[in-house]
Amino acid sequence: MSRTRVKICGTTNLPDALLSAEAGADALGFIFAPISKRLVRAEVAREASLAVGPAVARIGVFLNQGLDEVLRLAEGGRMSAVQLHGPLAPEFVLAAAQFYPVLRVVRPADLQTEAQRWAGHPAVTLMLDAPEPGGGVPLDWAALQADFPAGAWLAAGLGPENVAEAMRLLRPAGVDAVSKLEASAGQKNPQAVKAFVDAVKGS
C-alpha cells in the first residue's frame, strides 16, 4: 500500500508555496472560488506552480463554477488537477475529468452514493470534506469507518495534532488541510505546515 499523500490547501502566494514544497507536501491547493478568503489570482498560482518543481501537484479548487471558468483558471494557473466542490451533475464532473484528474469533494451524507457512482472512474478520486469547506471542523471519523472508501482522500479540521488519529481510523489515500496551518487567513504558519507534513509522513 502506498503512503498517504499530503495536500496543503489555500496557497495564496509564492513564499507559502515554496515553504510547503520544502516541508515535503505532495500537493498544493489553490482556491479559485470567489467566496473564499483564500482566493488566489491565476497569475500568482502560475508563478508558484512553475516554481515548486515537477514533483509537486497543483490542485485548483472550485465551488459551483462553470466548466469554461474551471478550465480557464486551471490552465492559467498551470494546475495539474482540479478539486470540485458543490452539488454538481455527474456529467459536469465527467466533462472536467476529460481535461484534468478530479478530486470530487463529497459530504458525509453523500459518501456511499458518490462512492458507488465513481467506482471504476480512474480520473475521479473522492475527497470527504465537511459541508462548509475551509471551516476547520473535524468530521466524526469513528462514525465513518465502515463506509470510508479505499482510495478516498480526507479533509476537514485536520492539523498536526489530530491527523495521525484520522489516518489510523480511516486509512485515507490523501489528507488535506488549511485552517489549522495558517497564521491568518491565506497566510501559512510555517511551523504548522512542517509539523503537519511530518505527522502524515511519520504515521
Ligand SMILES: O=C(O)c1ccccc1NCC(=O)[C@H](O)[C@H](O)COP(=O)(O)O
Ligand atoms: O478553504 C476555503 O476557503 C474554501 C472555500 C471554498 C471552497 C473550498 C475551500 N477549501 C477547500 C479545501 O480543500 C480545504 O482545505 C478543506 O475544506 C479543509 O479545510 P479545513 O477544515 O480548514 O482544514
